Structures are given as structure tokens and as C-alpha cells.
Amino acid sequence: MPPAKAKQAKIIRTVRQHSEPLPEETMEFLRGLAEDYAKVKRYVYRRYSGIGSLGKIYPGYDVQKELRASGLRQELNLPDSYMAVAAMDALGGIRSAWSNLKNRIAELAKKNENLTDGDRKYIFTVLRQGAMYAAVLNDKPFERPEVLPGAEPDYRRLDNLVRRLTRKYKVALGTRMEADYFGVSPNAYAYRDGGIRLGSRTPQRRVFIPLTDNAVHAKQLKIRLLEDRIEVLAPVESKPKRHPGWTNKVALSIGYSTMFTSSGGAEYGQRLGEMLSARSERVYGKRRLRGAYCGACRKALERGDARRARAIRGSNLGTKKLLAQNRREMSGVKAYINAEIRRMLETEKPREIIIPARSKLFAPHMQKATKQKLSRWTAGYARKRLADKCALDGVKLTEVNAACTGAACADCGAAGRRSGRVFVCEACGAKGPHHLNAARNILKKAEGTFKTPQQR
Numbered sequence: 001m002p003p004a005k006a007k008q009a010k011i012i013r014t015v016r017q018h019s020e021p022l023p024e025e026t027m028e029f030l031r032g033l034a035e036d037y038a039k040v041k042r043y044v045y046r047r048y049s050g051i052g053s054l055g056k057i058y059p060g061y062d063v064q065k066e067l068r069a070s071g072l073r074q075e076l077n078l079p080d081s082y083m084a085v086a087a088m089d090a091l092g093g094i095r096s097a098w099s100n101l102k103n104r105i106a107e108l109a110k111k112n113e114n115l116t117d118g119d120r121k122y123i124f125t126v127l128r129q130g131a132m133y134a135a136v137l138n139d140k141p142f143e144r145p146e147v148l149p150g151a152e153p154d155y156r157r158l159d160n161l162v163r164r165l166t167r168k169y170k171v172a173l174g175t176r177m178e179a180d181y182f183g184v185s186p187n188a189y190a191y192r193d194g195g196i197r198l199g200s201r202t203p204q205r206r207v208f209i210p211l212t213d214n215a216v217h218a219k220q221l222k223i224r225l226l227e228d229r230i231e232v233l234a235p236v237e238s239k240p241k242r243h244p245g246w247t248n249k250v251a252l253s254i255g256y257s258t259m260f261t262s263s264g265g266a267e268y269g270q271r272l273g274e275m276l277s278a279r280s281e282r283v284y285g286k287r288r289l290r291g292a293y294c295g296a297c298r299k300a301l302e303r304g305d306a307r308r309a310r311a312i313r314g315s316n317l318g319t320k321k322l323l324a325q326n327r328r329e330m331s332g333v334k335a336y337i338n339a340e341i342r343r344m345l346e347t348e349k350p351r352e353i354i355i356p357a358r359s360k361l362f363a364p365h366m367q368k369a370t371k372q373k374l375s376r377w378t379a380g381y382a383r384k385r386l387a388d389k390c391a392l393d394g395v396k397l398t399e400v401n402a403a404c405t406g407a408a409c410a411d412c413g414a415a416g417r418r419s420g421r422v423f424v425c426e427a428c429g430a431k432g433p434h435h436l437n438a439a440r441n442i443l444k445k446a447e448g449t450f451k452t453p454q455q456r
């Protein structure tokens with residue numbers, strides 16, 4: 001067979017457009033759309049994220065049909081085009097939640113020492129075949145896949161395991177959703193006169209929104225609502241950029257206080273840890289303060305002082321304000337991460353970047369829940385943005401299993417020890433930043449020259 005020709009991956013990136021400041025009346029109209037859009041999403045989440053609906057989420061026509069017949073459209077008076085996009089949006093969320101869950105179960109099966117290879121193969125097949133997985137979860141009969149020759153797994157036990165893990169790790173969707181955006185399909189908008197006209201609830205009537213640039217898009221758009229203006233997010237297909245001068249092979253170690261340390265010794269995102277701990281402390285403090293206010297509010301109510309209770313509640317317990325502030329802060333962190341990734345690429349000029357595969361992400365010493373959640377979120381975000389930007393710049397991104405790269409000395413290969421942020425090797429006397437040592441070992445792994453200390 002001839003070798004498969006490498007297909008050039010299509011790169012989708014998001015471009016943003018901004019509106020001029022908008023009159024309150026227009027913002028009111030947009031907020032209404034966003035709220036109804038979120039209602040449709042919640043409705044779809046509620047009805048179709050359960051195990052009984054697994055058969056309906058691909059390709060989703062049934063959901064759209066049932067939605068049209070549900071009366072929700074009349075109740076909300078939301079045009080069909082918005083309804084359909086909201087439903088697809090929610091279905092996308094449901095699908096990715098299922099696929100995350102399946103990946104998680106497969107991971108657990110891989111690590112489960114009580115399973116034989118045949119058992120695992122059976123579980124993987126069930127997870128891969130949507131119809132089989134649905135049958136297992138709903139306890140319906142189905143034709144068992146063939147696994148290894150001669151192996152006859154204990155189906156009851158394995159099906160029970162799959163059901164149990166599914167119940168345990170399935171997450172509820174749409175519980176914490178902000179109504180701050182909506183999607184709009186190409187038939188519900190038009191670019192004209194230096195702005196965009198969006199379909200309204202009245203047929204034939206469109207609402208005009210002046211934009212600050214003249215770009216024109218034709219795909220499904222996302223309209224994000226800010227305080228007094230909007231952001232238009234459009235997917236744009238593009239080819240990777242070419243950087244003939246970028247020829248280096250660079251490994252990165254990913255950390256909490258410093259985002260990346262390169263195998264050449266440069267650091268990027270050194271302020272990340274500082275930004276995050278400041279933020280996690282603020283969140284923690286705010287929670288305590290809120291607790292105190294709630295107490296004061298309750299006491300005022302007990303005294304029969306409803307006016308005082310209202311005053312406390314009104315001035316101090318606003319979730320909306322808190323959410324808006326969170327969003328502002330997190331968008332600062334995001335902007336910083338993106339700028340630092342860009343700086344890294346321009347400095348390192350890589351042809352290929354090697355990073356540790358995503359496994360030992362969560363350092364066990366981070367005990368504060370907020371801090372842990374934040375670091376998990378940022379590490380995930382940084383990885384995703386790195387992957388996006390590498391694709392855009394035509395840089396190959398390789399993940400390697402980073403086991404032992406933190407323990408071995410990158411100079412002599414002996415087992416060393418870590419003391420805070422410093423790696424110390426007693427054998428050869430090397431001493432330096434822990435992450436730099438790790439990054440050099442990750443590079444060796446990619447080149448096949450790394451040996452774990454015992455192997456030497």
C-alpha cells in the first residue's frame with residue numbers, strides 16, 4: 001500500500017470584532033436574546049444529557065425536531081435560527097462531556113490491575129461504539145464484540161464496572177451558566193453600512209450594530225456581551241504561517257509559578273504564579289467576607305430589621321458584580337498567557353516543541369482547593385493555546401511521557417534530588433533550576449537518549 005499522504009490540517013482560528021458603545025435599548029435587546037439562548041441550552045442539557053438520550057445526540061436531528069414541537073419557541077418568542085444554534089451549541093457540550101467521560105473511564109481501565117487484556121479490550125470497544133455503550137448503560141441486550149481469541153470476559157462484571165464509573169464521573173451540565181453570549185447563524189445576520197444587522201424577534205426586522213472595523217464573515221458567529229458593547233467572534237480558516245528561520249528543537253517544562261522553562265534555559269510566564277496566588281487569595285478572602293455579610297443580613301432579619309437586611313444584601317452580596325470582576329481578572333491572566341506564548345515562540349524560533357504529556361499535572365502539595373482549581377485551569381488553558389499557536393505557526397508539537405525527567409540529572413544521568421526550585425546532583429555536582437533540568441531531560445526523551453537512573 002502506498003504511504004498515506006500527510007493531509008494539511010485545517011486551522012480554525014477565532015478573530016474578534018468590536019462594536020461601538022451601544023445604546024441601552026440595544027443592549028437590553030441583546031441581553032434578552034442571550035438569556036433566552038441560555039434557556040434553550042439549559043432545556044437541551046436537562047433533557048438530553050442523560051444516559052437515556054445517548055442515542056439521540058448524534059446527529060441531533062431528533063433533538064431539533066422535538067425542540068420545534070416542544071412549544072418552547074412560542075413560549076420564548078425566539079426565532080428558529082437562534083433556537084437551532086442554541087440547541088447545536090448545547091448538543092456540542094453534551095457530546096464533549098460524554099467523550100471526556102469515556103476517556104476518563106478508558107484511563108481508569110488502563111490502570112486497573114484487576115482487569116485482563118481481554119477485559120480492557122472489551123471495555124475500550126464498548127466505549128468506542130456509541131450504540132454498545134448506550135446498550136450497556138441502559139441495560140439493553142446487544143451483540144458482544146469479539147475480543148482476544150480464546151478470552152471470554154466476565155461480561156456482567158465489566159458492564160457493571162462501566163455503569164458504575166459512568167455514574168460516578170458523570171457531571172451535571174449547565175448548572176453554572178452565564179447568559180453572556182449567543183450564537184447566530186449566517187441566515188440571521190448581514191454585514192452592511194459599517195456594521196452588522198442581527199435578526200430580531202420581529203420578522204423582517206433587524207437590529208443594527210455599528211462595528212469598529214470593516215471585516216465581513218460568513219460563518220456562524222458568537223456574539224459576546226460586554227458592559228455596553230459587544231464582541232463578535234468569527235471562526236476563520238487559515239493556512240499555517242511559514243517561518244523558514246525557525247529551525248530549533250526545544251523542550252518545555254510546564255510549571256505553576258513559571259509557565260514554561262525551555263531546554264535552553266529561558267523562562268516564560270514568570271509572573272503567572274504570582275498572579276494566580278494573588279487571585280486565589282482574593283477569592284478566598286471574598287468568600288469569607290460574603291459569609292460575614294450573610295450572617296449580618298440574617299441577624300438583621302431576626303431582629304425584624306428588613307430595611308437593614310436589604311441594605312446589606314443590596315450593597316454587598318451582588319453575584320453579578322463578582323462574576324464580572326472574575327471575568328475581568330481571568331481575561332488578564334489569559335492575555336498574559338497568550339503574550340508569553342507568543343514571546344516564547346519568537347525567542348525560541350522552534351521547528352518542533354516537546355512538552356510533557358498531560359498526566360502528572362496536579363502537584364499533590366497544592367492543597368488549597370481554589371489554588372488547585374486555578375492551576376489546573378491555567379495549565380489546561382496554556383496547553384490549549386500553545387497547541388493552537390503552534391498549529392498557526394506551523395510548529396510541530398510533540399508530547400512525551402515525562403516519567404523520571406524530574407529525578408535524573410541532565411548532565412550525568414544519576415538520580416539527583418530536588419530542594420525547592422533547585423535540582424541538586426551529588427554525583428557530578430550539578431546544581432540548577434529544577435525546571436531547566438527537567439526540560440533538558442524532556443528533550444533527551446524526544447531524541448531517545450534519556451535513561452532512567454536505574455537503566456544506566
Ligand SMILES: [Zn+2]
Pocket residue numbers: 409410411412413414425426427428429430
Ligand atoms: Zn549529575
